[in-house]
Amino acid sequence: MSNGNGNGSDTPQYDVVIVGAGVSGNLIAKQLGLAGKKVLILEAGPAVPDSREQYMENFYLALAKTPESPYPSLAGRIGPGVGTLPNPSEIPTPRATVLSIGAPPDVSHLIQSETAGVSGTTPDNQPEVRQLQFSSTYDRIGGGTAWHWLGSVPRLVPHDLTMKTTYGVFYDWPIEYSEMQTLWGLAESEIGVAASVTQQVPLQAAIGMVYPPGYEYPMGPIPSSVVDQTVSNGVSGMSVPGEGSEGGKEYSVFVTNTPAGRNSEPYQDRRVCAGNTNCIPICPIQAKWDPTVTLGDALNTGNVTVSYQSVAVNIAVDGNNVTQVDYLKWSYDDKGNLQSTPASVTGKIYVSACHAIENAKLLLLSNDQKGIANKSDQVGRNLMDHVLYLAWALAPSQVWGYRGPLATGGIESLRDGEFRTNRAAFRMEIGNEGWNFACGDPYTTTLDFVTGSNGSQLNSGPTRLGGTALVNTLNDRLTRQFRFGLLLEQAPQADNRVTIDQNNTDGLKIPRPHVDYGFDKYTLEGFRVAAETCSAIFQQMGAQEFTQPTVNPYPKDKYPDGKTMGPGDFNYEKKMYHMYGAGHIMGTHRMGTDPCTSVVDATQKSHDVQNLWIVGSGSFPTVATANPTLTIMALAFKSAEAIKAALGA
Numbered sequence: 001m002s003n004g005n006g007n008g009s010d011t012p013q014y015d016v017v018i019v020g021a022g023v024s025g026n027l028i029a030k031q032l033g034l035a036g037k038k039v040l041i042l043e044a045g046p047a048v049p050d051s052r053e054q055y056m057e058n059f060y061l062a063l064a065k066t067p068e069s070p071y072p073s074l075a076g077r078i079g080p081g082v083g084t085l086p087n088p089s090e091i092p093t094p095r096a097t098v099l100s101i102g103a104p105p106d107v108s109h110l111i112q113s114e115t116a117g118v119s120g121t122t123p124d125n126q127p128e129v130r131q132l133q134f135s136s137t138y139d140r141i142g143g144g145t146a147w148h149w150l151g152s153v154p155r156l157v158p159h160d161l162t163m164k165t166t167y168g169v170f171y172d173w174p175i176e177y178s179e180m181q182t183l184w185g186l187a188e189s190e191i192g193v194a195a196s197v198t199q200q201v202p203l204q205a206a207i208g209m210v211y212p213p214g215y216e217y218p219m220g221p222i223p224s225s226v227v228d229q230t231v232s233n234g235v236s237g238m239s240v241p242g243e244g245s246e247g248g249k250e251y252s253v254f255v256t257n258t259p260a261g262r263n264s265e266p267y268q269d270r271r272v273c274a275g276n277t278n279c280i281p282i283c284p285i286q287a288k289w290d291p292t293v294t295l296g297d298a299l300n301t302g303n304v305t306v307s308y309q310s311v312a313v314n315i316a317v318d319g320n321n322v323t324q325v326d327y328l329k330w331s332y333d334d335k336g337n338l339q340s341t342p343a344s345v346t347g348k349i350y351v352s353a354c355h356a357i358e359n360a361k362l363l364l365l366s367n368d369q370k371g372i373a374n375k376s377d378q379v380g381r382n383l384m385d386h387v388l389y390l391a392w393a394l395a396p397s398q399v400w401g402y403r404g405p406l407a408t409g410g411i412e413s414l415r416d417g418e419f420r421t422n423r424a425a426f427r428m429e430i431g432n433e434g435w436n437f438a439c440g441d442p443y444t445t446t447l448d449f450v451t452g453s454n455g456s457q458l459n460s461g462p463t464r465l466g467g468t469a470l471v472n473t474l475n476d477r478l479t480r481q482f483r484f485g486l487l488l489e490q491a492p493q494a495d496n497r498v499t500i501d502q503n504n505t506d507g508l509k510i511p512r513p514h515v516d517y518g519f520d521k522y523t524l525e526g527f528r529v530a531a532e533t534c535s536a537i538f539q540q541m542g543a544q545e546f547t548q549p550t551v552n553p554y555p556k557d558k559y560p561d562g563k564t565m566g567p568g569d570f571n572y573e574k575k576m577y578h579m580y581g582a583g584h585i586m587g588t589h590r591m592g593t594d595p596c597t598s599v600v601d602a603t604q605k606s607h608d609v610q611n612l613w614i615v616g617s618g619s620f621p622t623v624a625t626a627n628p629t630l631t632i633m634a635l636a637f638k639s640a641e642a643i644k645a646a647l648g649a
């Protein structure tokens with residue numbers, strides 16, 4: 001393969017070669033560029049557009065407003081050829097979309113089609129559910145997945161880093177909380193986080209959330225939504241048992257404002273949030289931080305270059321060192337045919353920043369598919385998400401959703417406690433978009449009362465309305481809808497695993513990732529208590545609950561054996577649940593001090609390969625309950641310092 005510079009010299013072309021222009025890759029590139037290091041980023045997807053209007057146009061035209069709908073590769077768009085999904089075997093940078101995951105037959109290839117959570121027991125007689133459809137998606141475009149993130153940026157709590165020491169389960173992180181506090185501060189400054197330390201004070205006694213003395217967020221908080229205020233009033237003085245119906249110590253329930261990656265005041269030339277509830281999939285005015293902000297800073301150093309449409313396929317290793325990265329540069333010819341050219345690039349140091357699933361895939365593909373950096377056999381294992389339990393209700397009075405960002409507050413007081421010895425903790429996000437997530441409202445309820453259907457469950461009559469009666473009914477129902485999204489801590493399990501799928505290749509003939517996924521008792525118990533806690537809170541508030549155990553029954557003709565459970569559905573203790581992906585993909589190259597049981601060290605450097613850093617949420621040994629991106633960025637700052645030191649800067 002060509003080494004890309006055409007000089008045939010042994011001198012590395014760059015100080016650092018980074019694979020992936022997402023959150024981690026861009027931040028490390030910026031830090032190295034500022035230090036005068038020459039950096040190349042290989043990015044699989046198309047370039048960041050000059051104006052986000054291009055992406056807005058895609059979003060306006062998309063019939064299904066999924067998280068991926070504004071972005072290229074057609075993924076998530078039902079455009080030309082209505083009713084079809086992109087065929088991953090024909091496009092250069094495929095990835096799962098929320099539509100492909102839900103649609104039979106499964107074209108996401110993240111797990112075999114025709115599977116639904118199968119309940120059973122482990123050899124030592126513990127309950128488990130296997131064959132679950134992994135339901136979180138990611139993007140492969142310049143700027144990465146956090147184009148369409150929500151922007152919630154809570155910190156971890158101290159016990160999240162010491163699960164083994166404190167609760168006797170899983171692993172400790174190889175980093176002290178005090179060091180993370182410094183690193184989170186850097187990340188909050190990079191993003192421009194809107195929050196108030198004073199507002200977080202009640203969480204100190206509840207879950208040990210502490211800040212360094214005198215610390216202030218870069219800007220004041222985004223105002224709480226009316227939904228937050230209604231829930232806050234409704235749960236006043238309430239507590240719940242840590243083990244749910246099994247009893248246990250009581251934990252107080254209260255609402256706090258969520259630290260947000262969006263501007264409450266102008267920050268670094270970006271505007272103030274206008275509160276139009278479109279954060280997922282795209283902020284039209286970039287009031288919400290996204291990784292293209294950091295990429296712009298990186299490019300402005302004059303030391304960073306990006307090669308778009310460049311898919312890394314092999315990290316070549318000689319002994320204990322990477323020697324080059326091989327990649328395919330793709331384009332479409334005049335007739336629309338996909339074509340690609342192989343190339344290679346050299347550096348002194350290499351960083352794999354492709355996100356948890358694609359990082360694992362790239363490591364496993366390398367070295368003629370014998371894999372690299374995997375003496376521990378942990379690459380691809382321990383895949384985790386903050387699996388999401390969704391619960392929804394009608395409040396007794398108007399809560400006026402859709403005013404402000406998609407979420408501004410949550411119940412954080414249940415994120416830590418002695419119960420973590422036995423079951424997953426959760427943070428409760430309070431949604432501000434009615435039942436949009438739950439059942440596709442406001443469209444579904446409107447359709448119900450016009451046509452006499454009952455997709456929303458609000459028209460059980462059923463009735464068909466028009467004129468003033470329709471307007472009054474919709475005004476009453478839609479303005480009282482709200483939901484909770486519970487982000488559950490998932491247990492690390494070796495058999496929750498990314499491997500490479502030899503039977504499914506993409507348009508560049510690269511094998512696609514395959515995922516095996518399920519829940520153990522720890523996570524299942526978390527679901528049980530999550531459901532009970534939501535019901536108890538709705539009851540306390542006088543709200544009428546409408547949570548459905550399954551939202552996605554497959555048509556029976558797709559399943560001759562009569563299965564009616566769809567992806568994400570499962571049974572536990574004779575009750576049916578549905579789980580959603582949170583979009584938080586973690587754990588496939590975990591960090592630790594022992595090279596026998598972990599893939600990277602505390603700086604995210606490979607234990608096995610001396611000049612390779614493997615970065616992102618794949619490094620998390622445990623996932624706790626905080627949305628991951630703030631911690632991804634904190635760790636990226638630490639990696640950048642270690643790389644600078646290794647380069648002798």
Ligand SMILES: Cc1cc2nc3c(=O)[nH]c(=O)nc-3n(C[C@H](O)[C@H](O)[C@H](O)COP(=O)(O)OP(=O)(O)OC[C@H]3O[C@@H](n4cnc5c(N)ncnc54)[C@H](O)[C@@H]3O)c2cc1C
Binds near residue numbers: 025140152584
């Ligand atoms: C709907 C949704 C909402 C979310 N909301 C939040 C939130 O509120 N708070 C939060 O903390 N997190 C949130 N997240 C998660 C957040 O988006 C991710 O944690 C974050 O984007 C991960 O950053 P990353 O840099 O590791 O990966 P990515 O952002 O995915 O970037 C990886 C990059 O690598 C590139 N790449 C992949 N493979 C290759 C290859 N072989 N060669 C070259 N390049 C490659 C990709 O194209 C991509 O640009 C959300 C996610 C989703 C899906």
Ligand code: SF4
Binds near residue numbers: 272280282284404405
């Ligand atoms: S509410 Fe609107 S302006 Fe504010 S961050 Fe979300 S999309 Fe952007």
